[in-house]
Amino acid sequence: MLRIENLHARVEGKEILKGLTLTVNPGEVHAIMGPNGAGKSTLGNVLSGRDGYEVTAGTVSFNGIDLLALEPEARAAAGVFLAFQYPVEIPGVNNTYFLRAALNAQRKARGEKELDSMQFLKLVREKLKVMQISDELLHRAVNEGFSGGEKKRNEIFQMAVLEPTLAILDETDSGLDIDALKQVAQGVNAQRSPERSFLVVTHYQRLLDYIEPDFVHVLADGRIVESGDKTLALKLEEHGYAWVREHGEPAGATA
């Protein structure tokens, strides 16, 4: 589904990703861990097409298409979703209106029929149940005045409505207390399916107690330096990221 090969990317002239290679198959959950400054957020931003991230080498193929050639909105329509580390507040834009505009823009781009307001409302009601979000949030402006937990839940709620095939969660656990974290994780787990893949970018192992990954990768200095199953996350938790640097070679064998 997603094949990243030898990806190099620069931000403000500084090389952040230095040859990242990763393959994600349908239905898999991959956790990307790493110390601050390793390039974790850069990966999410490059994949979703944010301005200011310059790809200098490498390729990203998503279901056979060249993802990097697409505008951000086309990537979304192709099935890529980024849950932001810092969801943006947009005063004056109603949350429901925004979400319907987004869904219909994607449907239109895919040549599907747009949903009318009744159909959309029905869909939203179904998804609200899953996310345990009060419908009061729907009537407010996008993320405006939301608590940290509400913002993150709103991200996952958007994901539920937009139904991407690849969801990138960028430090979704940051700034959440344990209850909010559990709720968010529950929302994510409810959306796991054989067709949907996840890239879970996180600094801490904590989130992975609730969203169980199939694979864990350690990103350091712009490259994946270690890959393994979920036990790798526990090792990191125990030994810290310095351990990876000393340890060097692929994990698994040395446990």
Added chain:
Amino acid sequence: MSQPAPFVDALRATPLPASGIEWLDALRRENLDAFVAAGLPETRMEAWKYTALRALGQRRFVAGDAQAATHAVDSAIFALPGVDGPRLVFVNGVFRADLSALDTLPAGLTLQPLSQALRQDAEPLRFVLSRNEAEPGDAFVRLNAAFAADGVVLKLAAGAKPVAPVHLVFLGAPAEGELAWHLRNLVELGEGAELTLVEHHATSGEQQHLATVVNDIVLRDGAVLRQVVLQQAATGSSLVRRSKLQLGKQAQATAHVLELGGALARHDLRAELAGDGARFATRGVFMPRGRQHIDTQLAIRHRALNTASDSVWRGVADQRGRGVFRGAILVAPGADGGDASLSNKNLLLSPSAEIDTKPELEIHADEVKAAHGATVGQLDERALFYLRSRGIPLAEARALLTAAFCRAVLDDLPNAALREHLAALLAVELPA
């Protein structure tokens, strides 16, 4: 003194309207002389600092459109949802009974064209027309006083509260030459009277006329005025307006203003909070695009106890559009307990667009609450990316954010049908 300009020469050579009323003809002559002597304002005057009239000064406008009374006008041009009450329509400055709706006026409402009121009995209008309030730089007020032969006379009796809004329509239409036309509107709301008044500038075909409109609005004690101004003049036309509101005790006025049209549009909006407890709120959007120049000058004077004013204005400039906003609030000595707030936020959608904004606050009283702020910025890149990352195409995302930026201006407009229409109009007019 400014050098003789074709603009002034042409008007000096234009015959003044003859009313046959001695004091009025003398007044017109006097104002024309004052206008000719002073010429057009120059940019060294504070009030005209950002609006240069050099190009206008080179143009010669003619007076009088022989076809004004007979131009075919499609009434769909000025139809507005939620606005279906009495209506007065002027085409190129000439009253059009055939397009107006004055047959069934609600109780307490007097509404007629100024020309008619003058013919019937000019004397009651003598005081208000003679009141000379031209300040330095008010050349257009002089010009208007010299040439305005028509306009609106609206009087609402004490306690009258007609439900339907009154619709004043000012249309420009193509003519032989480039016209200068002038209208003077006199509005008076009696004690405790309430009215919704829609001032609507529109166009029935592209033209490059100059129009001046002077509004003189008086609210007696406890009167309530809900004013909506929709300015959609022809993109080649010049429109200079001066509105003066005088508010008595506990009087309340709100003005929702959309400034969309005109090549050069200048609006001076002045409010005198003269009675204790008077309240004035303005909400406005100005949106210069192409090569449009839209200049709004807001002057609010708190002159009595416990008066309140609240102004929220948004500017959106695209292409080579130029916006000017000045919000001057004065709290006079003795006007204690006042509350004045003003916010003007502006959005530049192109590198060649420009907006000059200047809030001014002058407080000479005690226990005054005052807040003002102005910003000029661009669309939030983070918000744009957020919308796009959800699948919303760039142009749509820009339009969505720009509309959101202007939303606060219409939120509290009580006429829902009109509010929705104006919001939709903004969405259409917004540069994508």
